[in-house]
Amino acid sequence: MMLSRLSIYYRILAMALFIIALLSFATGLIVWSSFDDIVSKQLEKRGVEIATHVALAGGNYVLMEDRYNLYELAAQTVASSEDVRYILIIDSNKRLLAHTFHGGLPKGLLADMPDFTQQNIAVFNSDEGLIHDIVVPIENGAVGYVRVGMTEEYTRNSIHQHIRDVLLTILVICALAVFLSSRISTLITNPLRKLAEVAESITRGNLEVRANIHDTGEVGRLACAFNEMAASLIKASADKEVLLGELRAKEQxxxxxxxxxxxxxxxxxxxxxxxxxxxxxxxxxxxxxxxxxxxxxxxxxxxxxxxxxxxxxxxxxxxxxxxxxxELRPPALDDLGLVAAIERYSEKFAMRHGLDIDLNTAGRQTFVDDQIAVALYRIVQESLNNVVQHSGATTVSIDITFQPDQIMVTIADNGKGISDWDLIRAQKEHRLGLYGMRERVELLQGRLDIRQSSHGGTELFIAIPQFHPRKGESS
Incomplete structure (x- = not known):
């Protein structure tokens, strides 16, 4: 009956504090009771996302049995996530290609190796607590699958701490909020609500909106800053469009x-x-x-x-x-076409330099635009010269593939290969053969990739669309 002796002010204050305490306690119980289920679901969801990412990124590496890149991919993924305990990458023959255990694979982890054709989630106890083992197949298991072990320890500790902080913060804020008057809250929140609406409009792209707030305090200065920001964005957008237009014109x-x-x-x-x-x-x-x-x-x-x-x-x-x-202009290129011209040139080049050049074609040969034919012929010329001058190769393979919408040419040798440092040094020495090739290909809206060949040397892959408008031309 002590409450009856208090004034109305303290009665309302006590009632508010009691309701705040009761709500905080109830919220804590609800959050705490649903904690296990939330942790498990979120952890498994994140594990599936991580395993799917590794499966998509490492599919080609599994097919090529590129263990180094698979290990790098798994290690980087584990390093970027504290709740990932391990990653195993296994091929379709149940061979372990990569894992992230530094002290060796734990005994029994690979004892059960079923044929998974869809993702699977299992939970088991370990000396480190519960582990969620998530399996995601690569290409429905035809290539292999990825196993990701997710530990709850980090997430549990983090959420425990956050829950304690949040509950404490709620209690403090709510206790302080009791002492605020509704009038002050209205005076503060109304201008901020208007500013939020202005910010949302600017986010949606409406740069003409302005905050009409008549206040000489901090909120008024913030409104002026919002208005100036919107004006600056309009000017910056206009300047950007002008610069982009000039850049496009110069590039064209x-x-x-x-x-x-x-x-x-x-x-x-x-x-x-x-x-x-x-x-x-x-x-x-x-x-x-x-x-x-x-x-x-x-x-x-x-x-x-x-x-x-x-x-x-x-x-x-x-x-x-x-x-x-x-060599300056082979008649075969005009009279017989691209393949015949490359065939004659490669035969003479092979006899002159003692190379074994293998030319293969695939697909239905169609008419090739003159500029495309000249570009591919010059690229083959430059590539063979580079092989003789820099690679020390003895064999070269040239594959020409005709598709309805593009022509693909692959030139591979068994030489010493080419590194990024070689490309930088070639640019410094003004040996711009590769850059000239790339320029020719890009002008025809194609692409040129330089990579290591299956023979250990260098492989150039060129793909050029046949019927698309070329860069710099109007369609």
């Missing part, structure tokens, strides 16, 4: 100039090739005939031998001029 101009430069280069090659074939070759042929006639009318054997020797030298020069004319 650059691509057009490079395309015209390459076209002019090929036209010049054609012209020089034609002049070498038509004029220089004819002049050398006439010189050979003249020297032969002079040799037949020579007054003595010594002069005849000298003239015949000169004719042989001219014949050698003629062959070299014809070879140079063909």
């Amino acid at each position: 101009l650059r691509d057009t100039l490079i395309t015209k430069l390459m076209t002019a280069q090929e036209d010049e090659r054609k012209r020089i090739s034609r002049e070498l074939h038509d004029e220089t070759s004819q002049a050398l042929t006439s010189l050979m005939l003249t020297m032969r006639v002079l040799a037949e009318d020579a007054p003595n054997q010594e002069q005849k031998d000298a003239l015949l020797l000169g004719r042989d030298v001219a014949a050698g020069i003629l062959r070299e001029v014809r070879d140079l004319a063909i």
